[in-house]
Amino acid sequence: MKIRFENSMPLAADYLNAFGTAEGFESGSLMPEDLVDVDVLAVRSTTKVDADLLNCANRLALVATATAGYNHIDTGYLKQQGIAWTSAAGCNAQAVAEYVLSVLANAHLSGKLNLRTATIGIVGAGNVGTALSILLDAISVKYQLFDPPLEETGDSRTFADWQSILSCDVITLHVPLVKGDYFPTENMINAAALSQLGKSQLLINACRGEVIDESALKTRLMQPDAPTVVLDVFYNEPNIDTDLLSLIWLATPHIAGHTVEGKLLGTQRVYESVCELSGKTPELTLDDFIASPQAITLQDNDKWLSCSLLPVLKAILSVYDIRDDDRHFRKGLSDGVAFTHMRKNYRVRRELAGHQIVAGFSLHAETLDMLKKLGMRVHSV
Known part of the structure; x- marks a missing residue:
C-alpha cells in the first residue's frame, strides 16, 4: 500500500x-x-x-x-x-469546548458576566456542543441547546427555540457551514439577530467565520450598546479583516481546536x-504516544478550601488562558506575521485531562468534584 x-x-x-x-x-x-x-x-x-x-x-x-x-x-x-x-469528526471537540470554557472563566473573573446565574446558549449540539454541555454540567452552569436538524431526528435532549437562544447571556456557535435551503448556517447571525443582542451579552464564534455576517457585525460593534464578541474564525481566512480586531474583546487565529x-x-x-x-x-x-499528565501545584491558600466556583475557574485558566493567545495574535499581526504562520506554529497546548492538580492540603469536596468532572486528575492529601 x-x-x-x-x-x-x-x-x-x-x-x-x-x-x-x-x-x-x-x-x-x-x-x-x-x-x-x-x-x-x-x-x-x-x-x-x-x-x-x-x-x-x-x-x-x-x-x-x-x-x-x-x-x-x-x-x-x-x-x-x-x-x-x-x-476525524469530533477529534477537536474537547479542545474547542475547553477554549469556550476559558472564555467564560475570563468573562466571569473580569465581571462581564456571572456564571452562577448566567445561561449559555449553545448553537449546535453535535460533538463540540455536547462536549461543552458536559463541561458546563461539571461546574453547574445553566445552558440551552439549539440544533433544529438534531431535534428533527428525534434527539431526546431538550432544545430551545431561536428567540430563547438570542436572549441567553452567552451565545456560542458550534455548527458546520451549511449553504442552501436545509437549515443553512451561513450568516445565521445576521443584522437582525445582532440587533437583538445587547451590551450585557457575549457572542463567541469558534466554528466557521461565515456563520456570522461579518459586515453586519462590524456595523453593530460600532454602536454603543453592542455585545461583547470573541472570534476564533473569520471571513476570508487567512486574509482577514484586521480592522475588526479593535472592535472585539478576544481574538485568536483559528486555533480553538489545536x-x-x-x-x-x-x-x-x-x-x-x-x-x-x-x-x-x-x-x-x-x-x-501521548505524554504523561502535566502537574499543576497549588499553593496552600484559603481560596481552595472554600465551596466556590472561583478556584475551579482559576484552575481552568492555569491550564489554558485564551488571553495569552489573544495577546500573541494581535502582536503577531502588528509585527507582520501571517495568519497562516501563527496557526502552523501554534504553541503546545494540552487539554484539561492532560493535567494533574497536585495539592499538599485537602480541597473542598465540591471543588474536588468539579475538577474531576472536568477531566482533571487530582492528587491531594
Whole structure:
C-alpha cells in the first residue's frame, strides 16, 4: 500500500509506516502527479482535495482528513469516482469546548458576566456542543441547546427555540457551514439577530467565520450598546479583516481546536480508517504516544478550601488562558506575521485531562468534584 500524508499531521509516519510506503508532503506542495499509484491520501484542512488535484490518481481508494471539518474535500467528486473518504469528526471537540470554557472563566473573573446565574446558549449540539454541555454540567452552569436538524431526528435532549437562544447571556456557535435551503448556517447571525443582542451579552464564534455576517457585525460593534464578541474564525481566512480586531474583546487565529490531544486524535482516526480499508484490527492508541499528565501545584491558600466556583475557574485558566493567545495574535499581526504562520506554529497546548492538580492540603469536596468532572486528575492529601 502506498500512502501520502500531510506533514502537519502529528506522528503520521509512526502510525502509517506499518501499512507499506508512507511518504509525507508539505502543505501546498502536493501536485497531481504525486498521486500516481497512491492508495491513500491523508490530509489536513490546508490541502484542497478536488478534481484538479486528483486527475492523476489512478488507484486512489481512500481520502482521509485528520480534521473534524471537511469543507476542503470535494466529497461529491469522490463519490462520482468511487473513492471513499473519512473525516476525524469530533477529534477537536474537547479542545474547542475547553477554549469556550476559558472564555467564560475570563468573562466571569473580569465581571462581564456571572456564571452562577448566567445561561449559555449553545448553537449546535453535535460533538463540540455536547462536549461543552458536559463541561458546563461539571461546574453547574445553566445552558440551552439549539440544533433544529438534531431535534428533527428525534434527539431526546431538550432544545430551545431561536428567540430563547438570542436572549441567553452567552451565545456560542458550534455548527458546520451549511449553504442552501436545509437549515443553512451561513450568516445565521445576521443584522437582525445582532440587533437583538445587547451590551450585557457575549457572542463567541469558534466554528466557521461565515456563520456570522461579518459586515453586519462590524456595523453593530460600532454602536454603543453592542455585545461583547470573541472570534476564533473569520471571513476570508487567512486574509482577514484586521480592522475588526479593535472592535472585539478576544481574538485568536483559528486555533480553538489545536490541542496536542485533538491533533493526535485526528491522526488516530486516519490510522483507524486505513486499518478498516486494509482489513486490519487497529493496534495503536493515543496512549502509545501521548505524554504523561502535566502537574499543576497549588499553593496552600484559603481560596481552595472554600465551596466556590472561583478556584475551579482559576484552575481552568492555569491550564489554558485564551488571553495569552489573544495577546500573541494581535502582536503577531502588528509585527507582520501571517495568519497562516501563527496557526502552523501554534504553541503546545494540552487539554484539561492532560493535567494533574497536585495539592499538599485537602480541597473542598465540591471543588474536588468539579475538577474531576472536568477531566482533571487530582492528587491531594
